[in-house]
Amino acid sequence: xxxxxxxxxxxxxxxxxxxxxxxxxxxxxxxxxxxxxxxxxxxxxxxxxxxxxxxxxxxxxxxxxxxxxxxxxxxxxxxxxxxxxxxxxxxxxxxxxxxxxxxxxxxxxxxxxxxxxxxxxxxxxxxxxxxxxxxxxxxxxxxxxxxxxxxxxxxxxxxxxxxxxxxxxxxxxxxxxxxxxxxxxxxxxxxxxxxxxxxx
Numbered sequence: 769x770x771x772x773x774x775x776x777x778x779x780x781x782x783x784x785x786x787x788x789x790x791x792x793x794x795x796x797x798x799x800x801x802x803x804x805x806x807x808x809x810x811x812x813x814x815x816x817x818x819x820x821x822x823x824x825x826x827x828x829x830x831x832x833x834x835x836x837x838x839x840x841x842x843x844x845x846x847x848x849x850x851x852x853x854x855x856x857x858x859x860x861x862x863x864x865x866x867x868x869x870x871x872x873x874x875x876x877x878x879x880x881x882x883x884x885x886x887x888x889x890x891x892x893x894x895x896x897x898x899x900x901x902x903x904x905x906x907x908x909x910x911x912x913x914x915x916x917x918x919x920x921x922x923x924x925x926x927x928x929x930x931x932x933x934x935x936x937x938x939x940x941x942x943x944x945x946x947x948x949x950x951x952x953x954x955x956x957x958x959x960x961x962x963x964x965x966x967x968x
Contacts, residue, residue, distance in 0.1 A: 801828065889945040891965065892918050893938040904950060904961060905932075907939065923957040 802809065802824045812823040841847035887906030895901050908931075909917035916939045921929040945964060953960045 798824075805831070887919065887947065889942045889947065889950045890916075890918065891940045891942070892916075892920070892932070892934060894918075894920070894932050894934060897937060902940075904954065904958075905939075906947070906950075907941065921951070921954045923954045926951045926954040 805824070805827045808827045808830075809820060809823045812818065812827055813820060816823075818826065842851045887908050890905050890907050891902045892905045893899055893901065894903055894905075903920050905918040905920045907916050908919050911917070914936050916934055916936055918932050918934060918939065919929055920932060921927070942965060949964055953964050
């Protein structure tokens with residue numbers, strides 16, 4: 769009976785906790801966004817007699833549509849030229865802008881050099897061939913035929929990690945393993961790695 773109660777309670781927690789945490793996360797994110805757009809929401813509320821929540825949603829939709837429209841414009845030759853000109857001007861005006869932009873581009877995977885877009889999944893003996901220890905890594909560069917540059921993400925946050933330059937003999941590539949599946953095992957602090965690499 770005691771074991772049954774314990775198992776049932778843990779089973780319920782496993783189901784409810786992720787949902788609750790996700791709910792709190794979206795609530796926090798929504799409040800963060802609505803605080804940032806509060807001036808626009810107030811302006812929309814003054815123009816139209818909408819409830820505040822409706823004004824918030826309307827402003828968010830307008831921002832998303834604006835992002836989509838800007839993305840379409842930037843994909844044209846003229847738009848790309850204007851974007852590059854504005855980018856160069858902004859980098860001179862605010863030196864920290866370039867670093868922030870590069871971080872965002874890498875995280876979103878929209879850069880051609882982003883490891884989250886082009887990196888190949890591998891298992892790497894970072895301590896040398898004599899050590900049995902291996903890590904999950906992404907091969908991000910191979911400027912030298914005998915040297916691999918690998919990014920080893922840290923769990924549960926795969927966007928942080930360490931960079932290593934290792935001999936090719938220390939790297940076992942898994943070209944059939946998908947990046948998103950690998951990132952899920954990193955977020956889960958390694959859980960599921962056995963099945964991930966077995967599948968290859």
